[in-house]
Amino acid sequence: MRPARISALAGLLLLAGCNRVQSALDPAADQARDIHGIFVLMLWVCGFMYLLVLAFLAWALWRARSRLGSLAVGEGQVEADDRGIEGAMGGWTALVVLGLLVLITGSFLVDRSLAKAGAAPIRVRITAQQWWWNIEYEDPDPSQRVTTANELHLPVNRPAEITLASNDVIHSFWVPNLHGKEDLIPGRTNTIQITPRRVGDFRGQCAEFCGLQHTNMAIDVVVDTPVGFDAWKVRQRAEAPAPMTAEQQRGQQIVVSGACSLCHAVQGTTAGGRSGPDLTHIASRKSIAAGALPYSKAALAAWIADPQGVKPGANMPITGLKPADLQAVVAYLDTLK
Numbered sequence: 057m058r059p060a061r062i063s064a065l066a067g068l069l070l071l072a073g074c075n076r077v078q079s080a081l082d083p084a085a086d087q088a089r090d091i092h093g094i095f096v097l098m099l100w101v102c103g104f105m106y107l108l109v110l111a112f113l114a115w116a117l118w119r120a121r122s123r124l125g126s127l128a129v130g131e132g133q134v135e136a137d138d139r140g141i142e143g144a145m146g147g148w149t150a151l152v153v154l155g156l157l158v159l160i161t162g163s164f165l166v167d168r169s170l171a172k173a174g175a176a177p178i179r180v181r182i183t184a185q186q187w188w189w190n191i192e193y194e195d196p197d198p199s200q201r202v203t204t205a206n207e208l209h210l211p212v213n214r215p216a217e218i219t220l221a222s223n224d225v226i227h228s229f230w231v232p233n234l235h236g237k238e239d240l241i242p243g244r245t246n247t248i249q250i251t252p253r254r255v256g257d258f259r260g261q262c263a264e265f266c267g268l269q270h271t272n273m274a275i276d277v278v279v280d281t282p283v284g285f286d287a288w289k290v291r292q293r294a295e296a297p298a299p300m301t302a303e304q305q306r307g308q309q310i311v312v313s314g315a316c317s318l319c320h321a322v323q324g325t326t327a328g329g330r331s332g333p334d335l336t337h338i339a340s341r342k343s344i345a346a347g348a349l350p351y352s353k354a355a356l357a358a359w360i361a362d363p364q365g366v367k368p369g370a371n372m373p374i375t376g377l378k379p380a381d382l383q384a385v386v387a388y389l390d391t392l393k
């Protein structure tokens with residue numbers, strides 16, 4: 057097979073859900089399992105009906121052909137045929153009604169189970185913006201709150217209540233391994249519950265066209281053990297570490313006193329901008345620019361030097377930093393683990 061064909065086939069397989077980090081066919085949470093269940097039920101019921109339709113069609117064709125030979129069909133035969141068709145139609149209608157009843161009952165039960173909101177020990181507020189996700193872990197105790205971006209962490213086997221909001225246009229939060237799609241709508245909040253059942257890394261995607269960079273609005277999700285999750289939260293609560301080398305110190309100076317701080321916050325410094333992602337622990341994340349690039353110093357440099365080259369239309373401005381300053385900024389940001 058030619059390489060182009062192989063990659064096209066691989067693409068199809070990914071679309072078909074063989075890619076386990078972003079697949080509705082590989083549920084890793086109670087809610088995704090319920091949705092997968094109704095999908096399988098619909099597939100069986102509709103597949104069975106479809107096969108029946110094809111079987112009857114084949115039978116009708118075969119019967120018409122076999123009648124062609126005998127031109128004269130008696131009066132009695134026609135009446136018998138009519139009675140047969142009436143009976144078959146009655147049976148067919150009953151079957152369709154039964155199939156629909158099964159589907160309605162299934163959808164109703166899944167809907168009820170998705171709407172069921174028990175007490176959730178984890179409460180997260182996700183606010184969508186063009187084109188990234190602001191993530192806040194809520195807590196009655198302000199010292200326990202955590203703000204991060206584009207990477208959601210959840211502990212396995214603990215229900216999480218996720219409140220979804222938007223600051224600009226309608227987005228849609230969709231992590232297929234964990235739950236179905238839910239819109240984030242300006243001026244209102246939607247709430248879903250996710251109870252992850254398997255430790256692992258998953259990928260979500262904005263599922264509502266929201267402008268130029270809609271396709272580059274991804275979210276990384278890490279389902280961790282409760283111990284691992286608590287440790288992550290402790291690390292995220294910590295303020296940014298102080299820069300060690302002269303270059304890192306210069307980088308911090310540029311970030312804190314320059315244009316960066318107008319949009320980005322670094323806890324523990326005076327940078328307190330809110331319109332871009334919180335950078336306090338950016339170097340601990342898997343990717344930057346909402347999943348556009350895997351995290352690395354080179355990716356950071358490329359993104360800061362030319363945001364429009366990575367995400368055309370993105371709201372991150374060109375800072376015009378000199379190469380040495382850019383290097384210092386990247387050296388500083390890389391300490392923000």
Ligand code: CUA
Binds near residue numbers: 227228263264271
């Ligand atoms: Cu946000 Cu599409």
